[in-house]
Amino acid sequence: xxxxxxxxxxxxxxxxxxxxxxxxxxxxxxxxxxxxxxxxxxxxxxxxxxxxxxxxxxxxxxxxxxxxxxxxxxxxxxxxxxxxxxxxxxxxxxxxxxxxxxxxxxxxxxxxxxxxxxxxxxxxxxxxxxxxxxxxxxxxxxxxxxxxxxxxxxxxxxxxxxxxxxxxxxxxxxxxxxxxxxxxxxxxxxxxxxxxxxxxxxxxxxxxxxxxxxxxxxxxxxxxxxxxxxxxxxxxxxxxxxxxxxxxxxxxxxxxxxxxxxxx
Amino acid sequence: xxxxxxxxxxxxxxxxxxxxxxxxxxxxxxxxxxxxxxxxxxxxxxxxxxxxxxxxxxxxxxxxxxxxxxxxxxxxxxxxxxxxxxxxxxxxxxxxxxxxxxxxxxxxxxxxxxxxxxxxxxxxxxxxxxxxxxxxxxxxxxxxxxxxxxxxxxxxxxxxxxxxxxxxxxxxxxxxxxxxxxxxxxxxxxxxxxxxxxxxxxxxxxxxxxxxxxxxxxxxxxxxxxxxxxxxxxxxxxxxxxxxxxxxxxxxxxxxx
Numbered sequence: 001x002x003x004x005x006x007x008x009x010x011x012x013x014x015x016x017x018x019x020x021x022x023x024x025x026x027x028x029x030x031x032x033x034x035x036x037x038x039x040x041x042x043x044x045x046x047x048x049x050x051x052x053x054x055x056x057x058x059x060x061x062x063x064x065x066x067x068x069x070x071x072x073x074x075x076x077x078x079x080x081x082x083x084x085x086x087x088x089x090x091x092x093x094x095x096x097x098x099x100x101x102x103x104x105x106x107x108x109x110x111x112x113x114x115x116x117x118x119x120x121x122x123x124x125x126x127x128x129x130x131x132x133x134x135x136x137x138x139x140x141x142x143x144x145x146x147x148x149x150x151x152x153x154x155x156x157x158x159x160x161x162x163x164x165x166x167x168x169x170x171x172x173x174x175x176x177x178x179x180x181x182x183x184x185x186x187x188x189x190x191x192x193x194x195x196x197x198x199x200x201x202x203x204x205x206x207x208x209x210x211x212x213x214x215x216x217x218x219x220x221x222x223x224x225x226x227x228x229x230x231x232x233x234x235x236x237x238x239x240x241x242x243x244x245x246x247x248x249x250x251x252x253x254x255x256x257x258x259x260x261x262x263x264x
Numbered sequence: 265x266x267x268x269x270x271x272x273x274x275x276x277x278x279x280x281x282x283x284x285x286x287x288x289x290x291x292x293x294x295x296x297x298x299x300x301x302x303x304x305x306x307x308x309x310x311x312x313x314x315x316x317x318x319x320x321x322x323x324x325x326x327x328x329x330x331x332x333x334x335x336x337x338x339x340x341x342x343x344x345x346x347x348x349x350x351x352x353x354x355x356x357x358x359x360x361x362x363x364x365x366x367x368x369x370x371x372x373x374x375x376x377x378x379x380x381x382x383x384x385x386x387x388x389x390x391x392x393x394x395x396x397x398x399x400x401x402x403x404x405x406x407x408x409x410x411x412x413x414x415x416x417x418x419x420x421x422x423x424x425x426x427x428x429x430x431x432x433x434x435x436x437x438x439x440x441x442x443x444x445x446x447x448x449x450x451x452x453x454x455x456x457x458x459x460x461x462x463x464x465x466x467x468x469x470x471x472x473x474x475x476x477x478x479x480x481x482x483x484x485x486x487x488x489x490x491x492x493x494x495x496x497x498x499x500x501x502x503x504x505x506x507x508x509x510x511x512x513x514x515x516x517x518x519x520x521x
Contacts, residue, residue, distance in 0.1 A: 064417060064420065082420050082423060083423075084423045086421075087421060087422075088421045090418070092414060094516070095414040095415065096414050096418050098433070099516040099517040100436050100439075100511075100514055100517045109424075109432065110422050112432065113419075113422040113423045113424045113425075114423060141514050141516075142516065143516035143517065161422065
């Protein structure tokens with residue numbers, strides 16, 4: 001999406017709106033006055049020093065926490081809990097997958113939860129395994145798969161929810177650089193084909209710029225939105241060309257400045 | 265001899281040597297004892313008891329009580345453990361009474377059981393069930409508690425219903441831990457069963473053991489002890505095989521508990 005398009009997007013209805021959301025846990029103020037709109041089809045990345053509430057913010061939007069005050073509006077209604085079309089990719093794929101189910105069985109879990117008719121499941125599962133490059137590994141258990149494959153499997157399970165909104169909490173943080181770049185491109189391709197909105201928490205500044213339409217910078221104590229960076233880089237993105245684009249380098253410098261000041 | 269063949273033989277070297285030493289020592293010393301017998305006499309007694317049917321019937325009597333008591337203890341204990349593991353308020357309420365009852369050696373309650381059930385199968389089954397309920401319950405509760413919070417979050421995000429969450433997430437995740445409890449309590453059950461038969465149930469292998477002792481027949485007595493040991497070994501081998509079939513082929517599952 002270009003800058004013109006994302007400006008056009010701002011005139012549409014947001015998919016999610018956070019309206020002055022505050023959250024305290026155990027008497028500690030975690031998030032203060034969060035105002036944030038996510039527009040349909042947008043890819044929003046979140047960066048910030050550790051302890052700035054990135055993950056908490058993601059869990060709020062996932063419906064795993066209730067906001068202390070302020071409201072979260074999802075598709076026109078107040079968000080009160082997890083939604084069938086909001087899915088979460090956790091960083092620790094090893095813990096998020098069921099070790100006693102095969103790759104196909106793990107994807108089936110999402111279909112069992114949303115009541116997909118039994119007869120339709122094998123076709124959907126095969127399609128998702130194909131899409132995530134796991135077609136040959138359908139009968140493998142997570143313990144028999146590499147980290148990259150396990151994370152692909154978790155993404156496949158999330159896609160089985162047919163999500164409008166995909167929340168990702170440092171999903172590639174535990175993977176090596178080569179695997180990470182491969183998965184970044186696969187993720188962008190998948191999102192381009194489904195049109196889902198993405199909310200992506202990361203501590204890797206380049207990853208945030210490479211993937212995002214916008215990068216939200218949070219500051220800690222308490223967590224708050226400090227700066228928003230638009231990313232007017234053309235899509236589809238390319239691991240070499242995009243990363244050498246002068247605009248990419250300019251953004252990387254700005255984000256680095258932001259994070260250095262934040263951590264000072 | 266190849267290394268492989270040597271490895272196959274190695275576990276048997278020490279037992280065979282000990283049995284041989286025992287045989288030679290008892291023969292050479294010309295020992296006459298009411299409690300000890302040479303291995304050859306033990307083997308002959310085992311064969312005799314096996315062929316005249318007494319061993320088979322005593323074994324069936326013991327196994328019937330042990331397995332019935334174990335099964336009752338397992339069903340009740342695992343069910344209670346699941347409920348307490350899932351329902352925090354109930355768990356807090358039951359914590360003190362459970363700790364008190366659990367700490368009591370079950371054999372100390374024997375007089376009470378004798379009054380209720382008299383001497384016989386019922387009493388043996390009751391004591392085995394009562395003894396095994398608690399470890400099953402406590403270990404099942406711990407296994408349910410030990411289900412990683414991440415998996416419960418996954419089930420919420422995916423929108424699993426409460427029953428689906430228990431059936432598809434909590435139970436399978438807790439199963440390896442529950443299985444450890446079952447293996448442990450099956451071993452307990454045999455110990456308790458034989459003890460009760462020695463003390464108060466005039467049936468089964470424990471009772472046969474006492475008869476042999478009173479009849480001053482150390483050959484038969486030791487043969488029964490060997491036989492009980494073999495039964496324990498067999499029960500353990502069976503459960504180990506089931507455990508391996510269920511969990512052994514899945515990396516990261518079963519090994520956790």
